[in-house]
Amino acid sequence: KNEVEQSPQNLTAQEGEFITINCSYSVGISALHWLQQHPGGGIVSLFMLSSGKKKHGRLIATINIQEKHSSLHITASHPRDSAVYICAVKGLQGAQKLVFGQGTRLTINP
Amino acid sequence: DADVTQTPRNRITKTGKRIMLECSQTKGHDRMYWYRQDPGLGLRLIYYSFDVKDINKGEISDGYSVSRQAQAKFSLSLESAIPNQTALYFCATSPIAGGTDEQFFGPGTRLTVL
Numbered sequence: 001k002n003e004v005e006q007s008p009q010n011l012t013a014q015e016g017e018f019i020t021i022n023c024s025y026s027v028g029i030s031a032l033h034w035l036q037q038h039p040g041g042g043i044v045s046l047f048m049l050s051s052g053k054k055k056h057g058r059l060i061a062t063i064n065i066q067e068k069h070s071s072l073h074i075t076a077s078h079p080r081d082s083a084v085y086i087c088a089v090k091g092l093q094g095a096q097k098l099v100f101g102q103g104t105r106l107t108i109n110p
Numbered sequence: 111d112a113d114v115t116q117t118p119r120n121r122i123t124k125t126g127k128r129i130m131l132e133c134s135q136t137k138g139h140d141r142m143y144w145y146r147q148d149p150g151l152g153l154r155l156i157y158y159s160f161d162v163k164d165i166n167k168g169e170i171s172d173g174y175s176v177s178r179q180a181q182a183k184f185s186l187s188l189e190s191a192i193p194n195q196t197a198l199y200f201c202a203t204s205p206i207a208g209g210t211d212e213q214f215f216g217p218g219t220r221l222t223v224l
Contacts, residue, residue, distance in 0.1 A: 004152070033212065041198060043215040086152070097143075097168065098213065100152035 003027055006087050006101040014109055019074040021104045023087030026068065030090050033098065034061050034072050037084040046072075046085075077108045113137045114216040116201050122222045129188040131219050133201030141204045142184040143213065144168075144176060146197040153200065159184055160206075191223045 007022045023032070034046045047054050047061040049070075054061050058077075063070040074081055087101040114135045123129055133142065140161050145153040145168075155168030157176040165176060173195060177185045188195055201216040 035215075041218040041220075043200065043202075043218075045212055045214070048212050088153075097155050097158060100154075102150060102152045 003099045004087055004089055004101040006085075006104050008104060009102065010105045010107075012107045012109065013077055015078055017077050017108075019077050019081070019106065019108075021072045021085050021087075021106070023070045023072070023101055024068060025070075025087075025089045025099075027089070027099075028092045029065075029068075030092055032063055032070050033088040033090075034070075035086040035088065037086060037103070039083070043086070074106075079108045079110050082106055082108050114201060114203055114214055116199075116216040116219050118219060119217065120220045122224065123191055124224050125192055127191050127223075129191050129221065131186045131199055131201075131221070133184045133186070133216055135182050135201075135203045135214075135216075137203055137205075137214060138181075139203035139205045139214070140181065141206065142178065143202040143204075144174075144184065144186045145200045145202065146170065146195075147200060147218075148197050156186065156199075188221075188223075191221075193223045196221060196223045 004025045031048055031050045033048050035043050036046050037043045049063050058075045060073040084103040084105050086103045088098040090098050117132045143158045144156040147153050154170050156170055156174050157168050158166050159178045162178050175187045199219045202213040204213045
């Protein structure tokens, strides 16, 4: 079993729909990252969080440390949101690296 | 100008050839990483470096080597390329401050080994 599991692996929706992507992890963490990879391949960091909730524009990320679970929400989805969304975690003290989920491929149709 | 650059962006080579992928950054970050990405798999860490004199193996270092020539440069070499090293390779950097490893990625290098 991977340390970081994302669901769903693929998601197709219509423009305007509310999107939720889930990330579950099995280890204690100091931080969780959400990243976006566009069809051209480039990867950008969206959020880094260790508790609670963060919002940036139409994107909202939440984390429940007790349940070892995070969600990424997209409100009023748009075709330009089509991308692969990647969850990554950093372990507790002494951890030297991030562990990545396999990604969720999101397609938003007009 | 891009903060993290990778060269080449695409490379096709033959089995047994030596290949070097280069990464440069202008962010002033001490930490640099090399990852590979395969379809259906998450990013996997090949090597990482926390400063010029520090080199560490990641989870899939076999068949690869690295060189940290300066704070700004981190090169990945495949001494004798094999077809299962065909993948998308990413370089990333992160600052020490904060300790949460926010990473900044280069544009990727698509490597095909025939």
